[in-house]
Amino acid sequence: MSFERGTIEEGRILRKKDRSQSSINCLQFKRSRTSTFSEEQIVCAFRQAEAGTPVGDLCRQLGMSDATFYAWKQKYAHLVVSELRRLQQLEEENSRLKRLVADLSLDQHRLTEALRRKV
Numbered sequence: 001m002s003f004e005r006g007t008i009e010e011g012r013i014l015r016k017k018d019r020s021q022s023s024i025n026c027l028q029f030k031r032s033r034t035s036t037f038s039e040e041q042i043v044c045a046f047r048q049a050e051a052g053t054p055v056g057d058l059c060r061q062l063g064m065s066d067a068t069f070y071a072w073k074q075k076y077a078h079l080v081v082s083e084l085r086r087l088q089q090l091e092e093e094n095s096r097l098k099r100l101v102a103d104l105s106l107d108q109h110r111l112t113e114a115l116r117r118k119v
Contacts, residue, residue: 039084042072
């Protein structure tokens with residue numbers, strides 16, 4: 001999470017020079033611009049909550065809302081990392097195929113309208 005030209009890691013701000021030297025752990029969330037977390041990060045958040053970390057504190061450290069955490073928990077709590085990764089790949093493929101079907105349906109509709117006008 002960007003903040004004052006740095007990132008937040010475990011509640012402290014890292015400047016650019018400190019980022020390369022920081023150790024990697026599951027609370028070191030460097031998110032992309034799309035605001036998505038990796039599968040490992042989601043599962044790690046569940047493990048931290050199960051270990052006794054209060055959800056409010058955990059969400060504050062990760063830079064997300066409590067509602068996001070509970071939505072994840074409802075959707076992904078029973079999955080392990082590999083299953084979660086596969087589920088997200090299938091969801092992405094499904095949405096891509098839905099867009100493809102919508103585009104083809106629109107093309108078909110345009111062609112049938114064009115044929116009606118010619119006849």
